[in-house]
Structures are given as C-alpha cells and as structure tokens.
Amino acid sequence: xxxxxxTHILFLSTALFFIGVYGxxxxxxxxxxxxxxxLILNSVNINFIAFNKYLYPEKLxxxxxxxxxxxxxxxxAAVAIAIIINLYRSHHSVDAExxxxxxx
Amino acid sequence: MSAxxxxxxxxxxxxxxTAILSVTTVKIFRSAIWLLFSLIGVAALYFWMNVPFIASVxxxxxxxxxxxxxxxxxxxxxxxxxxxxxxxxxxxxxxxLAVIFGIAFTCNIIKQYKFIEPGNKNFDVHxxxxxxxxxxTTDYGFVLPFEVVSILLLAAMVGCIVIAMKNKTEQK
Numbered sequence: 001x002x003x004x005x006x007t008h009i010l011f012l013s014t015a016l017f018f019i020g021v022y023g024x025x026x027x028x029x030x031x032x033x034x035x036x037x038x039l040i041l042n043s044v045n046i047n048f049i050a051f052n053k054y055l056y057p058e059k060l061x062x063x064x065x066x067x068x069x070x071x072x073x074x075x076x077a078a079v080a081i082a083i084i085i086n087l088y089r090s091h092h093s094v095d096a097e098x099x100x101x102x103x104x
Numbered sequence: 105m106s107a108x109x110x111x112x113x114x115x116x117x118x119x120x121x122t123a124i125l126s127v128t129t130v131k132i133f134r135s136a137i138w139l140l141f142s143l144i145g146v147a148a149l150y151f152w153m154n155v156p157f158i159a160s161v162x163x164x165x166x167x168x169x170x171x172x173x174x175x176x177x178x179x180x181x182x183x184x185x186x187x188x189x190x191x192x193x194x195x196x197x198x199x200x201l202a203v204i205f206g207i208a209f210t211c212n213i214i215k216q217y218k219f220i221e222p223g224n225k226n227f228d229v230h231x232x233x234x235x236x237x238x239x240x241t242t243d244y245g246f247v248l249p250f251e252v253v254s255i256l257l258l259a260a261m262v263g264c265i266v267i268a269m270k271n272k273t274e275q276k
Binding site: 003004006007008009010011012014015016018019020021022023025026027028029031032034035036038039042045046049050052053054055056057058060063064066067068070071072073074075076077078079081082083084085086088094 | 106108109112116119120123124126127128132135136139142143146149150153154155157158161162165166169170173174176177178180181182188189191195196199200202203204206207210211214215219220221222225226227229233234237238246249253256257260261263264267268
C-alpha cells in the first residue's frame, strides 16, 4: 500500500494546482475561471489527506481540514454563481473583461 | 511493481489529463464535463488512499452539487455549443511558462525535503471517530469550526438569495 512515496502524491497535487492556475490565468470566462478555482481547491485537499495518511496516521486533522475546505468551496461556488448570474443580467456577458466599471 | 502502484499512476494520469483538457477545451460545456471526470478521479484517489468517507463527500458535494450548479449556470448564461474565443497567444505562452516554472520549482523543493515518516502504523479511518471528534467539546474537538461553518453556509445561502433577487422597485 505504501510503496508510493509521499512525494509522488505531492507531485500530483502540485501539477493539479498549477493546471488550475493556468486555467485561471488564460481563461476570461467567469464560469471557467470558477472551474479552475475548483481544481486548485481539490489539489489542496489531496495534500491534506496525503500528509494525514503518511505523516500522522494516528490523527484525523487533515481529514477535518478537507471536510471544511469542501464545505467552504460549496458556499463559494454558490455565491460565485449568484454573482455571475446577476452580472449576466446587467451586462449580458460573463466575460471578465466586460465588467470593468470598477477598474479605474 | 504491485497492482496498487499501477492503479495510483493510472489515477494520477487520468486526473491530470482530464484537468488539462478541462482548462484548454474551447467549448464550455465540454470543459465542465472534463472537470466532472477530473473530480471523479480525485474521488478515486481518495478511495485509493483508504479514506472512503472523504471520497463519498467529494462525490456528493463536488460531482453531485458544484458541477451540476456550474452546468446550470452555463445553460442560464450562454449557448453551450458555442466555442469560446481562444486566449490571447502571448498571454497563453507566458502563463504556460510561469506554470511550468512553478511546477519545476515546487517539485524541486519537495524532492529535496526529507519527510520523516513514522513507522508502520496503519491508517484506517472509522466514520465513528470522525463524528465523535467533529462534535467533541474537549481538546482537539472540532465543534467550534463546525458551528462556524454552519453559520457560514447560512450566510452564503442568504447572500445568494439577496444577490440573485430581482429588484422590484426599479422595474416599476
């Protein structure tokens, strides 16, 4: 079971995190940016579970952190989608470049 | 090379390939479906790491909740079959360079760090323990964050209703 070293799981979560960052940097559609943020949060959860499993197998703290992160991600996605739908109602677009009233 | 090792690399490749497709496809609905597969891959990784409770929470909340919400908002806001405009080429190149640098930098640090793993202790999580520690008020109990998160969910729910509500006085 533990033949996979911890570092390989960390490599996986690092790659997933930076894929999310790439999506966040290149996409300009707000819904796809939200999806990139979900990828980033997932990579953090993988890290917490892996540290819990490999370094502190007698405790449960990493599992609790993941549960709370998942909860907060759900709340964040709901609020973000409410904002996106409201923005679409007023601007008829969900592109981040079109909502620039507060920029200057 | 046991079966467990091979399964880990298959899951890892699945997660990464679907995640890359999710951030690079030009059709937004396909992007959401690739995200769905990537989240299912993460849930499979949790099963592999012997935490079935987190895996089931992942499937229920992410796959069943958030992705469905995202697909709803895609259908509410735009035509799902249309191709999105491609990112500006210079921005894509610079982002890719920054990301590759970030991956190399972080992996280098991880490779050099010596993790001290404890001996052969089994990691088996019982849902009973999770529930007892979650609601325990003694030391190392998580009842305070639990309550705070419940308030947060309530606030988020009220906030969503307020944000998405139509303002009737303006329409008159």
